[in-house]
Amino acid sequence: MLSSIIWTPLVFGLIGLLVPRRFTAWVAVLGAVITLGLSIGVLAGFDPDGGMQYVTDVSWIPGLGVDYSLGIDGVSIFLVMLTTVAWIPAICFSAMRSTERPALYYLMLLAGETSTLGAFLAQDLLLFVLFFDLMIVPFYFLFGVWGRDRGGEDDHAGSPGEGAVSVQSATLKMIVFTLIGSLLMLVGAIAAAVISADGGELTFSIQTIVARGLPEGSQNWIFWFFAAAFLVKMPAFPLHGWMPDSYRAAPLPALAVFSAVLSKVGAYGFLRVVLPMMPDASDLFQTTMLVLAIASIIYGSAMAFTKTDLRLVLGFSSVAQLGFITAGIFAFDSTGAEGAVLQMVNHGLVVVPAFLIVAMIAERTGSEELGPMGGLAKKAPVFAVIFLIVSMATLAIPASANFIGEFYILNGLFQVGAAWAIVASVGVALAAFYALRMYQLTMHNPLPEGSDSREISLRDALVLVPMVGIVVVLAFCPQLIIHGSEQAVDSSIAIVREVAK
């Protein structure tokens, strides 16, 4: 069952190579929809208190002790749902526009979905690392081949223009940064398995390694090898150097899923691998991680607040959001971690429509810079309302699910120390600034010349409205996720809580 979820997208991507060009996009859409259907099927049969479910475990490389082992629990189920949901608008949005070399484009997009799902479902440490590394390959091609160079000359007078960016250097930066982390993680993963086996039978099963435990001294360095990979992927504050350039160069539909889902794999990795496997080290470095998380929140919010490129506003707001999520996880408190899981889903659901809206704004104004924009709401009330909902969710307005998520996280942080929570809450305030500024400068004010206030087309509405609908529904019943993930989150942080006492 889980295998079919993982491989369906790739299979449809490959079918797309064989069918005539004009059908390729629709084959891809079909693949994504079927994957969503399968994941809904899993969700329907999922028991929140049942621990690891739908387990698949076959030997893959017996010579190396690597198994093809999959499973789903209360944390991964929601991230799998997020993934399968998020890919549909990205693919549909592309399908409604013409794409160069469509067969390859959709193959890469769907291969990205396959590898992301694989990372969320893998229960073998090496399989997880493999999928984690694999994720970056299709996105390297997506960003590199379908991205575009951004010249500094695009910028209008008065706006602090970003420097010119070439696709090649941006994608290279991205992949080098990401792989630096994940290669160290590969070493760390193998070391964790070998050390925990201690001469016994070598296995990479996450559960077995957790059960066997690692000596404290080894935990300390293995922790950082894993943390490097996850922090780069998110990206967290000092390791975000690849983010601005690649975000500016990337094609927007691919960027939407990249920002929505791939960043969560890092946070998920902390919850699934780092905390249970390296509880002593996690406890030891709790303060460091919290400092990094808070720094990400403040830095990301401040940057989002000053940037004028819409992609960068969203990109840095992601840095801040991921900071919140990390803080929630490293609070070692069930409320905080549950909030983090909820927030992962929330952020993913909000970011996808946000980036697609940026693409639509660019179609109307020919620019992605905030400076010369405005007035788009004039003749497009529906478009404006959709954007308003997305902006409000981003700033975590009370009654939105994001509000609940951040509230839970702050609550968890409060248990660690009031100071942490107070500093982090500055981020919440800043979020209101940048989200409102983004909305105001695009939708209100007079319409500048050359811009076109055009109502959202029916087909685009078909893509966006369901996404926004899910955001609204989730605002009413966030407890679905909170309760669903409770048992899994508790078992993830149980060991580290034990140690922290």
Added chain:
Amino acid sequence: MTFDAPTIDYAGLSPIIALTAGLVVIVLAAVFDRVKRFGPGLALLTYAVTAGCLIWQWNADLDLVSGALRIDGLAVTLSLLAVIAAAVSVLLAIGDPSETQAGRSDWLALLTGSLLGMVILAQATSMLTFFVGLELLSIPLYALCGTNLRRRESLESGLKYLIVGSVGSATLLYGLAMIYGASGATGFQAIADGLQAGDGMLSDSLTLVGVGLVAVGLAFKVSIAPFHQWTPDVYQGAPTPVTAFMAVATKAAAFAVFIRFFLVALGPLADQWDVMLAALAALSIVVGNVGALAQTSLKRMLGYSGIAQAGYMLAGIVTATQAGVDALVFYLSAYVAMNVAAFAVVVIRERQTGFSDDISTLRGLGREKPLLAWPLTIAMLALAGLPPTAGFIGKLYLIEALIDDDWTWLAVMIAIGTMISLGYYLRVVAALWMSPAGEAEGDAAIDTASLPPQIAGAQADPFEDPGADRRWYLVAPALIAMAAALFFGVIPQPLVDFAQHAGDALSVWVP
């Protein structure tokens, strides 16, 4: 007086016999104009028969020729890799100017001779066969490098390789002599026994200097830094089919004897040489990867990358365990696939552009000729160690073997080296897919002024074959190698079994 002739195990010797017979036939065929054009076919037939004999002897595990040779899993697997590499070179050389200028059969005879040296080397268990095999491997290669008679670079590379290679051989010979002096034996097993029996011989400076010199000599052959300087120049100058052969087959054979000599003959000294080899491996990883960053010539880049890859593989010997040997053989097999895919595309591209291997000639290939772009892309991703390719599993295997034997720092070095390597491997991918097809500035046609003085009666012929990407014997190796690199990345177990067959052969000597 009775005289007992040594028993000759014809079955065990069959790969060597087949190859020798084939060599004789190829040389004789050169005399007859009518059969001359069947040269490549004859060579391929010879290799097929040899491969058949090797597979026939798959489970063999016995000493031959009074213990001078030994056919076992290690010999069989690594000889097979060399034979495959040679077959690919024969295909890639069809119609290549180097082959036609050198006289087709002569070229093929040289290649087959070198391959014979490799097969002997992979089986060598005595210092004599070791050295004879190594020279038989090297001397035809020196000549092969210079077979592109009208290109100065080719001649230069042949000469350079000859000089550096001779220095390497001489160093090795000195080392062997010293070890002989210390142990009083030539057979690998006898050396180990002699060293252990001799009083204090394990830490005697005569032994240690000998070990050092042997390591240096072998490092020259497999291009381990700091004995690598010849590699980029020779790789670039030599005709590309020869470069492909050198890059892949030489490594396979030289690593076979590297493993056997160090783990069997010098096994008792493992604690002395492991740190030295680890340092060489680490240095190689750094030098190779950093050196490759600045290259614009694809062949030079692959040369430097070969240095780094040799460093990764050497790490497998450092562990002195069976798992290390398994990992090395696995990596080497994957390396064959990735390099064949890369070099085949380079050959095709060179023929299309009048012998330019500049990375800029690849621009826009992804859009125009996906059939060429994909093998090169997969080769680069595999060399860079990305999933889902055999390169990823190979790195995984090596790192696992290293950590298992407490060489974590070397495992981290491999990870760091891999990070650096992304910088140049992905530059190729970016050129293929992410650059508009611009006709390369300063088009690559041969600069007539730089040609060497004309050989009497010969015309300088700027060779160009725009249809090279439709020739099956060039495209098929690229596609098959690409498929192999992907297949063994997704289903690695068959290749793991292959590699473990090599490691099992050493189970008597190493843990």
